[in-house]
Amino acid sequence: MTQLIYGLVDMQSFYASCEVASREEYAARRKEFDDSTDPPLVVSGDPARRSGIILAATPTAKRYGVENTLRLGEALRLYPRLIVVRPHMAFYLHVSIRIQMLMQQCFPFQEQFSVDEGFIAFPSPSNLFPDPIAAARNLQAGQVRDCV
Known part of the structure; x- marks a missing residue:
């Protein structure tokens, strides 16, 4: 019997991740899947x-201790050396659309939920997805051709 397997794609710290990945001075030092190599960066209002x-x-x-929705002044008191970047919403939307397009290429049933979240569903068992966990990991790694 075929069933659907559902998954949630949640792009952690999305706006901050976009900023780190797009800035050479930070991206060059970043190691994939190692969040500790990210700088202490926040996306916020007027520094x-x-x-x-x-x-x-x-x-x-x-x-x-810096969390989303914390006031910038409070965040700077917690850690005065925070790197503060003003938001670039058009850029984040562009990146989000590109990621959602990758998801659509990999998974037949895909629904965008927000700028940094989407749901996927796929039949299992199926010839397209003999190993659902491997398909999800390939999507995470950006290896679209290897999703199916």
Whole structure:
């Protein structure tokens, strides 16, 4: 009997991850699947006025107690050396669309839930997905041709 296997794709610290990956000074030092190599970066409002809330924080920043929705001034008190980046929403939407397109190539049933989340479903057992866990790992690694 064929059943559907469901999965959630949640892009951790998405805005902050986009900023780290797009900046050569940070991306060059980053190791894949090792969050400890990310800088203590947050995406927030105006760094000069110390205003706004944290929209996203890297896992490194979170280790200092900096969480999403914390006020920027409070976050800077927790860790004064935070790297504060203003949001670039058009860029995040562009990256999100590209990731969602990859998901659509890999999985026949895909639904975007938000800018950084989506659901996938696929039949199992199936010739397309003999190993569902391997298909999900290949998607995570960006190996689209290896998803199916």
